[in-house]
Amino acid sequence: MTSTDFEMGPTSTSRSAVATTALAAVALSAIGLVSTSIGVLMNAHGFQSKSDVQTPLSDTLFLMFVLGGLLAAIAGAAAFLRGRRQPQSAGDRHAAVVVAGYLVLAVLSVLLINLVNPNA
Secondary structure (H helix, E strand, C coil), rough: EEEEHHHCCEEECCCCCCCHHHHHHHHHHHHHHHHHHHHHHHCCCCCCCCCCCCCCCHHHHHHHHHHHHHHHHHHHHHHHHHHCCCCCHHHHHHHHHHHHHHHHHHEEEHHHHHHHHHCC
């Protein structure tokens, strides 16, 4: 062990409320993304953006995806900043990495679905 191992203090893997909120928002957004993607790929009624008919289910799932992603991005950024200020809170940094990875994956998924199904 070097002397710098002791200077940082013990690391904690517990998460703050902000990090827990960010992970919960990722979960809600992921449910909305997967459900909306299945609806679009199956050409389910109300999931086509070019049609005039939108169902309450498709609207709810899309809002879950978008608003969950927005909340995850905001809470993830706050968790990242908290983790940078308090180096011993590794749980916040891990939550921020999960949020960033999910956002990249979500954008790539939407682009892929639009390439596969241009009528979406």
